[in-house]
Amino acid sequence: MPELPEVETVRRGLHQLYLGRPLLGLVLEGHRTVRRHPPGLLRQLEGRVLEGTDRVGKFLFLRWSGGRDLVVHLRMSGQLRAEQRGAQRRPHTHAVMAFDGAGEVHFVDPRTFGELFLLDEARPEGLGHLGPDALRLSAGHLARALDGRRAPLKALLTDQRVVAGVGNIYADEICFAARVRPDRPAGSLSRPAVARLVAGTTDVLARAIEAGGSTLGDGQYCDLFGQPGSFQLQHAVYGREGLPCRSCARPVARVRLGARSSYFCPRCQR
């Protein structure tokens, strides 16, 4: 599932290819991709110029002339792919945006959890539930969010209401960088440990963006140009059960938290 670094990589590709381009047309297939408002409302975007791109957590924003924002949420398996004009649509293509002089963007989503919507037309909750973007996280905010909580630290780090953009992979990597176990009660962290988490978040995510994100064995994530990321080669713990810790060489351990696995070093993380 794409997390902040993968979504940011896609955003940069969109910015590079389509900024300043008018949208010639937007074609929707299937019924699940636009579900917060009547799908036909997206036709309002036709003829508008892409004036900016933005991202909060895992949500991508395409800002159009006249003050309209199209939100793209890739969720589990969504991809945006740059294609030539009139290119054959691969299976599970649910939306096609054609740009003047710059080809097309295809929204491909086998599992159909992803979605597109106009920000103003979204259901009232909109994006109001999102915590601060993980790249703008402060120690004060995180300390308040963790204070008194008995839930495992990882459950809060991956809660988009606490911090937006961190998911299963990067939560493990951030906990390793901060030398804290992901299964610790969130409220048990000292102030220095919270500060290390904030620093670790910035460091891990910045390095992951630099590497174009992580592409796991399922090959599900790729960027706008179909290229995989390479940060999986730098993972310290995620997916490395039994392999030597990159810091102390002791085998990386795995623990189940809820429905998902978490990876950590029993010596380096407390």
Ligand SMILES: [Zn+2]
């Ligand atoms: Zn270690």
